[in-house]
Amino acid sequence: MKNTLEIRWHGRGGQGAKTAALLLADVAFTAGKNVQGFPEYGPERMGAPITAFNRISADPIRVHSNIYEPDFVAVVDETLLVSVDVTDGLSKDGAIIINTPKSAEEIKPLLRGYEGRVITIDARGISEQTLGKNFPNTPMLAAMAAVTGVMEKDDFFREMQASFAHKFAKKPQVIEGNMKALQMAYEVAESA
Amino acid sequence: MRTDATKINEKTPYEDLTEGLMMFAGGTAKEFMTGEWRTDTPIFLKEKCRQCLLCVPTCPDGCIPVMDGKRLAFDYDHCKGCGICYKNCPFGAIEMREGAEAPKE
Amino acid sequence: METPIRQRMSGNEAVSEAIRQVNPDVMPAFPITPSTEIPQMVSTFIANGQVDTEFIPVESEHSAMSAAIGSEAAGARTMTATSSAGLALMWEELLLAASNRLPIALTLVNRTLSGPININCDHSDSMGARDTGWIQIYAENNQEVYDNYIQAFPIAEDKRVHLPIMICQDGFITSHAVENIQLLPDAPVKAFVGDYDPEEYLLNPGKPIAIGPYSISAYAMEAKKAQAVAMENAREVILEVAERFYQMSGRKYGFFESYRMEDAEYCMLLIGSAAGTAKEAVDELREQGFKVGVLKIRVFRPFPEKEIAEALKGCKAVAIMDRVESYNGCCGPLGSEVTAGLFRNKVMIETVCYTYGLAGRDFTTTHVKEIFGALKALVEEGKPIPHNQYIGLRTRS
Numbered sequence: 001m002k003n004t005l006e007i008r009w010h011g012r013g014g015q016g017a018k019t020a021a022l023l024l025a026d027v028a029f030t031a032g033k034n035v036q037g038f039p040e041y042g043p044e045r046m047g048a049p050i051t052a053f054n055r056i057s058a059d060p061i062r063v064h065s066n067i068y069e070p071d072f073v074a075v076v077d078e079t080l081l082v083s084v085d086v087t088d089g090l091s092k093d094g095a096i097i098i099n100t101p102k103s104a105e106e107i108k109p110l111l112r113g114y115e116g117r118v119i120t121i122d123a124r125g126i127s128e129q130t131l132g133k134n135f136p137n138t139p140m141l142a143a144m145a146a147v148t149g150v151m152e153k154d155d156f157f158r159e160m161q162a163s164f165a166h167k168f169a170k171k172p173q174v175i176e177g178n179m180k181a182l183q184m185a186y187e188v189a190e191s192a
Numbered sequence: 193m194r195t196d197a198t199k200i201n202e203k204t205p206y207e208d209l210t211e212g213l214m215m216f217a218g219g220t221a222k223e224f225m226t227g228e229w230r231t232d233t234p235i236f237l238k239e240k241c242r243q244c245l246l247c248v249p250t251c252p253d254g255c256i257p258v259m260d261g262k263r264l265a266f267d268y269d270h271c272k273g274c275g276i277c278y279k280n281c282p283f284g285a286i287e288m289r290e291g292a293e294a295p296k297e
Numbered sequence: 298m299e300t301p302i303r304q305r306m307s308g309n310e311a312v313s314e315a316i317r318q319v320n321p322d323v324m325p326a327f328p329i330t331p332s333t334e335i336p337q338m339v340s341t342f343i344a345n346g347q348v349d350t351e352f353i354p355v356e357s358e359h360s361a362m363s364a365a366i367g368s369e370a371a372g373a374r375t376m377t378a379t380s381s382a383g384l385a386l387m388w389e390e391l392l393l394a395a396s397n398r399l400p401i402a403l404t405l406v407n408r409t410l411s412g413p414i415n416i417n418c419d420h421s422d423s424m425g426a427r428d429t430g431w432i433q434i435y436a437e438n439n440q441e442v443y444d445n446y447i448q449a450f451p452i453a454e455d456k457r458v459h460l461p462i463m464i465c466q467d468g469f470i471t472s473h474a475v476e477n478i479q480l481l482p483d484a485p486v487k488a489f490v491g492d493y494d495p496e497e498y499l500l501n502p503g504k505p506i507a508i509g510p511y512s513i514s515a516y517a518m519e520a521k522k523a524q525a526v527a528m529e530n531a532r533e534v535i536l537e538v539a540e541r542f543y544q545m546s547g548r549k550y551g552f553f554e555s556y557r558m559e560d561a562e563y564c565m566l567l568i569g570s571a572a573g574t575a576k577e578a579v580d581e582l583r584e585q586g587f588k589v590g591v592l593k594i595r596v597f598r599p600f601p602e603k604e605i606a607e608a609l610k611g612c613k614a615v616a617i618m619d620r621v622e623s624y625n626g627c628c629g630p631l632g633s634e635v636t637a638g639l640f641r642n643k644v645m646i647e648t649v650c651y652t653y654g655l656a657g658r659d660f661t662t663t664h665v666k667e668i669f670g671a672l673k674a675l676v677e678e679g680k681p682i683p684h685n686q687y688i689g690l691r692t693r694s
Contacts, residue, residue: 022475025305025475026305026475029305029477034476034477035305035475035476035477036474036475036476037474037475038469038470038473038474038475039469039473041331041416041417041469041473041657060477061476061477061573062437062438062573062574062576062577063573063574063577063662064437064438064467064470064471064474064570064571064573064574064660065574065659065660065661065662066659066661068661
């Protein structure tokens with residue numbers, strides 16, 4: 001079972017946490033892995049807390065339940081820290097990545113005694129700087145790739161470049177900004 | 193395989209009925225002699241008929257054949273004797289007689 | 298055997314991909330969560346010129362199945378997609394499609410029936426329709442729903458069968474989960490499914506037919522028996538098509554999958570995505586020397602009663618898992634039919650019926666292990682298990 005990397009994403013409806021999970025599944029797939037990326041659907045409303053999950057493994061994945069003891073957690077919106085127990089079941093050998101301009105030290109008191117690594121990343125700031133808009137899931141995806149080491153750095157950037165080239169075929173001008181957002185976030189997470 | 197409706201009846205085993213009881217054939221109602229249901233019989237009085245043809249579309253069973261713009265004798269094999277044609281004829285050219293027997297001719 | 302194409306996609310994408318490859322003639326559909334993506338994706342294929350399917354946007358599922366019946370009767374290979382209340386609104390037409398012997402393929406994304414209103418998975422929709430005369434085939438994951446869909450028309454359109462077919466997958470759990478999949482190239486899939494060439498159909502000039510005639514009591518019962526025989530015939534056809542599919546894909550299918558059942562003393566019998574979770578738990582328990590196995594039902598209609606009894610006869614106890622509440626004060630449909638089948642085939646093992654996963658309630662490897670533990674305690678220590686228990690339910694005690 002623990003050949004499988006398990007990740008849980010917390011976000012709010014409309015912020016792209018599900019998209020981030022699906023993108024991570026996508027890049028891990030292109031790197032040759034077996035993947036699972038799926039959301040948990042509650043009432044579908046903008047702003048409501050939502051959860052999405054990833055399993056990534058060298059072996060075929062058969063389990064079809066949610067993830068209760070993740071290796072890694074990503075929090076796309078720091079306001080969730082108040083209302084959602086984001087570290088619930090999180091492995092202390094793993095890590096939590098939080099979108100916030102604050103430092104890890106400032107955030108830790110909100111994490112209900114979590115003892116593992118805490119990585120903060122200003123995904124909003126990076127997104128606004130590189131894309132001119134708040135699309136936090138792109139930097140969060142890069143941070144998750146960096147922290148989990150789910151694939152080689154070069155492979156990650158090559159696959160994301162290809163993915164953006166496909167996704168933004170009709171507006172190639174946004175590819176560069178997206179790649180820049182990935183790079184900045186990756187570096188922050190790598191050195192955290 | 194086309195269906196021969198004359199070979200199917202209430203004694204036919206289920207294996208020999210058609211799939212979904214579909215009828216793979218056209219015009220099979222012709223084989224079904226609904227004239228047997230008749231208790232009253234319409235009689236066509238040719239001399240009173242003005243060939244207005246009002247009786248033709250009112251017949252629920254299509255038992256009034258038309259040729260060259262003129263109605264012909266009743267199709268007694270299928271006429272159930274409902275009397276609608278009789279009620280609709282403006283010229284009294286159709287009368288109803290008690291009994292199932294069709295006029296000879 | 299064909300070289301597989303390694304891909305990743307959701308269950309809805311997988312079944313849509315199979316639809317693209319099969320290129321059916323007509324698809325009337327009305328959107329409903331969680332199957333909405335299927336008509337969306339097929340519409341995109343049509344807009345892109347990738348298929349020449351005629352899409353009929355209807356105003357309800359009642360109309361969708363009515364249009365499907367008309368279209369199939371006219372001679373066109375026809376399919377639709379729905380979920381939950383959508384299937385319920387088709388009810389009357391489901392029976393007509395079957396009694397008129399029309400090989401329509403319906404891809405069902407299983408979702409609970411209200412109420413309470415909820416969009417998530419259980420099997421109340423398709424299990425409610427289990428006696429409508431449709432063949433029902435269930436999938437564990439995106440791969441199986443893709444493979445099952447490719448086999449759907451060859452089964453349904455076979456002359457020995459001529460019945461509609463429901464290809465089911467678990468709503469959200471597989472329909473919206475992106476997973477790895479091995480696709481087949483277009484050409485062999487098209488050749489496998491072949492052209493639809495019905496012998497008799499409505500739009501056939503010079504060869505008129507009458508379909509769906511009123512049948513008096515002297516005929517209607519005979520028609521129902523013939524329909525039941527067609528369902529029985531589906532058994533051999535399903536296996537023949539599975540064998541042909543194996544030749545093409547290398548993937549084996551039958552009425553059910555027996556996982557580690559050779560020497561299993563305890564078995565969990567279930568349907569759908571939870572089977573993967575059960576297999577994972579079985580592997581863990583096997584490492585501890587616990588002889589457990591999984592029997593995953595793929596074909597629920599026709600019901601493979603004898604084969605299930607044969608597969609279970611070496612077991613000491615079986616947990617029969619229903620993802621639906623039958624409100625009969627006894628157990629779900631799988632529980633009823635499997636236990637009846639065991640009795641008729643004189644396989645007198647312990648059976649325990651469970652209800653799980655209603656309206657999207659999660660089902661985990663922990664649940665599976667608990668159930669196997671309870672079965673063992675029942676057999677070895679005589680510790681009774683309350684019949685028809687709910688799994689994952691909050692209770693006071």
